[in-house]
Amino acid sequence: MMLHVENLQKTFDGFAAVSDAQLEVEKGEVVAVIGPNGAGKTTLFNLITGQLKADGGSIIFKDENLACMTPYEICRRGISRSFQIVNIFSRLTVFENVRVAVMSYNKRTFNLFSRAKDIDVSETGDILKSVGLFEKAGRISGSLSHGDQKVLEMAVALGNRPEFLILDEPTAGMSPEETRNALELMKLLSRDRGITILFCEHDMELVFSVANRIMVMQHGRTIIQGEPEVVRKDRQVQEAYLGGPDELF
């Protein structure tokens, strides 16, 4: 098993954002985390990638416990992520945004005297081409449309050549067409490059069309994790969404 999260807990000022999260991800899988707003999905992701420190429980990634590591250490173990609220280098160009990640992956961050201008150009270009942002490489990223910024979010995450990619609501705020493109990209990454993907999303159609397995969270707890069909039929899940099965999916 690639990632195994057990009994994970996180409390903010007495409020248990994550109280008992369980998650299993096998290599090569695409796993979705769903649940109502405030279920603790983003907190869970922040715990896995080290932006937050867990109060209890364990996060085992390839036999190592990530719970006590810093975000950059976790990143170097092959986990990369995008953020729900756009979190890019907004004053840098699109190209530099991705190159920073590529240079970091290639361990050039502390290289003081070579010229950054000529470094990792083709690798960065390839990533931008693969997500369809190459035409806009010279733009200041803060001036991009929201949809493009979300795509850039993903491109920056790809700069680290992840084995394991975490996407926090990758299509939130995107137009239908942009959503379709993002979906294609996710399928491509999974199929052609063999990247393991963990994501959360409100768009159920999208979730059920790409995910191999689905984990459902409510009030900071994992209700169930399983195949889409199993999850779809689960009573608890239907109750969690406060509606009948028809309204849900």
Add this chain to the structure above:
Amino acid sequence: MVKAILSDSRALKAFGAGVAVFILLLFVPCFLPRFHVYLLGLIFTTGLLAVSLNLVLGLGGMYQFHHAVFYGIGAYTVALVITKTTLSPWIGFLLAPFVSALFSLFIGLICVRLSKLYFGMLQISLGSLVWAVVFRWYSFTGGDDGIHGISVPGIISSTSGAYYFSLILTVICLLAMQRIVNSPFGRSFQAVRDNPVRSEAVGINVKRLQLTGMVISGAFAGIAGSMFVVIEGSVFPELMFWTLSLEIIIMCLLGGWFTFLGPMLGAAIIVLLRTFVGIYTEYWTIILGFVLMLLILFLPQGVLGYFLEKFERSGMKQAQEEK
């Protein structure tokens, strides 16, 4: 493609202008009066100090509130090696950047755990501690009097000798710093300024990067300090008083902290303002105060930053029209 050529020709132009200015500056002592030559040396020194600060302040976005400490330590290193030891004075000049870098490392190790205002305040406390020790340790540092009449090696003791010393050191340091700014390190540093959280998420060890930045910046400040000794022949605790640190920040602001040479321009403006307004009135700081207020209210990107922005905008317009 067009853009690449455009930026290349611009870089070439800038390089040519730089060489021309350097050659002009080489001949300055032949035709300018001695006082002006001295003043230019002082501008280089202060300018180098400001550019070194901007490495962490402008590029890295760190609140380096007490940069003057590293300047003062560089100056005192040279002064103490010359007056307290029998070593060659040149050893002092070699040591200055290392001692400053060492202090940067110590202070940095303590400070980088924090960020923004807390970082700056902790740095001010540590810097003030260094200042207080220097201010009181009469037997070693000369206390509040400082050390005067430091005899630097003959070749750089004359006004023009000191001038050439500061000119050449400044040029070398500026080239080195520009290289660093444009290196992968510099780019990463910029990314950290923009978004530290994301930087860490893409695998950058932010604290270590900031610490490295501080050490580099401190070393260059130390070199500037050693230049000060050559030009003035004395050191005193005011060199590491916190008001000087704020003055250097003002220079960066004045020139524009998103530009490489802006702080140099800011330093020149302040040194000239102090010298020439100081001739007419003893109240030159009130003028500086008003200038600074207006600047913050109306021109927060600085003088050079402002013109560059205008320049770029007109350039973009032109390019669009050509299309």
Add this chain to the structure above:
Amino acid sequence: MDFASNITVSALFQQTLVGLSRTTILFIVASGLSLILGVLRIPNVAHGSLYMIGAFIMYSVNLFFGGGQAGFWMAVLLSPVAVALISLAVERGLFQHLYEREHLMLLLFTFSITLVFGDLVKMIWGSDYRSVDLPAAFQGFFTVFGFPFPRYNLLLIIIGPVVASGLWFLTNKTRIGKIARAAAVDREMVGAIGINVSLIFAAVFVIGCFLAGLGGALVAPTQNIRQGMDHAIIIEAFLIVIMGGLGNIWGALLGALIFGLTDSIGVLVLPQFAIVFPYVVVVIALLFCPKGLLKSTW
């Protein structure tokens, strides 16, 4: 241990009293600074200038009334009020447009005010040292353990707790204090429930600056009034506020106590480096509690 030979119980007691009177001044100035930092988030370097102006106005008013009890009390009363009026003008004229700026810009802006005030003081009062004569009642000494202890210092030690309880009352028991504390935590929320935050901010700023003026007025009789006293006090006040916890009045009191006492007792241990000790203590405190000893409002 040669360097500690002059530490005796009585000397320790006497230096503690000296330290406590110093603490009063430091606390009054630092609490004002802390208030402004905590609520308005302005690192107000000009606080030191207002302290200096307070001292100079104290000198002038005292002179105007011909000294004595009348002159002294009028001056102690009037100079903080004058400083408060100056700060009101500065806040309404300049600061209220700048609240959204970065801390760095605010710091530089207040520094520019420091530059302007510094020269204005030089223009008005000149560069000579000034001093204030105390009324006869406060002159002279008490004898404590056979050591003379200045009466005025005792007055200061009494004033300290008075100001502290006044501030406590203001922040905890009055409407404006409660709103200000709420605004310190969440500015938008307070604005959203229909309170004029701008006026609250102005009030807090003025009260903070009033304290700077009061500190200056009270310190005037104990030392030379001169240019540069603004630079000296502000750095100490900042360190105290940082050590105590930004925006926490009790933190300011604790910080001032530690600062004042290490300074005065340090004199007994190693006179030459007495001014170094408070800085060392601040650094040690911040090493272990980087965000201050008490809870900050940030």
